[in-house]
Amino acid sequence: MNRRVEEPITLSDGTLLRKGLLVTIATHNTRDPTLWGSEPDKFDSHRFVRMRESPGQENRWQFISTSPGFLGFGHGLHACPGRFFASNEMKIVLAHSIMNYD
Template identity: 50%
Template sequence: MSRVATRPVTLPNGLQLQTGERCVADLGRMVDPTVYKNPEQFDGYRFVRMRGTPGLDAQAHLVSTSPEHIGFGHGKHACPGRFFAGNELKIALAHIIMKYDWQLTPGYKHRWEEYGFGWSSDGMAKLLMKRRDSPEMDIDNF
């Protein structure tokens, strides 16, 4: 997440940006081992466990904002559409998970790709998908 200054600006810490200079949000806390245990390893239950931990519950929801996870911004700059986006994402995932069987192609070895200042999953990974004969749950008639 980066921005270009459209006019000279002085940040709260005194740093001055001139017109045309770029600033980038520090996403390092999202992969900081002092914040999240084994942050670079996928853990599908990480935030579920946080929900049951006093003091961390408020940070564990998809739409939560905090200095540790700024995917939806934070403070007065928090994305007002994050609740809609979160619900849409959950609906799409429910549809995909309930109606299709998915797997990576046999023998595929995962690799990370550099993406800007961070890393992304392999965009060229091949997936095999098959529509289920009978969905796990009929989600079309809710």
């Protein structure tokens, strides 16, 4: 995820970002074991199901949800507006496949 600085800004820690600077997010955090469990690089089809079973997390970790911990669709002001369409499109394809399976 890249963003170009539109106007100079000073961050809370005193870092100055000059106009035109390209800012990139470090994506290594998406494989952080403290967030994703002991094997973040291993495919786990039930990872998010288990995460939603924790008290207070029932409505979090859905496919279209955004958070600093999961940047699949970005986060905040620049989160992908098409994520809802993408989610529904996959459901339609799956439903069509099931209904027309021979």
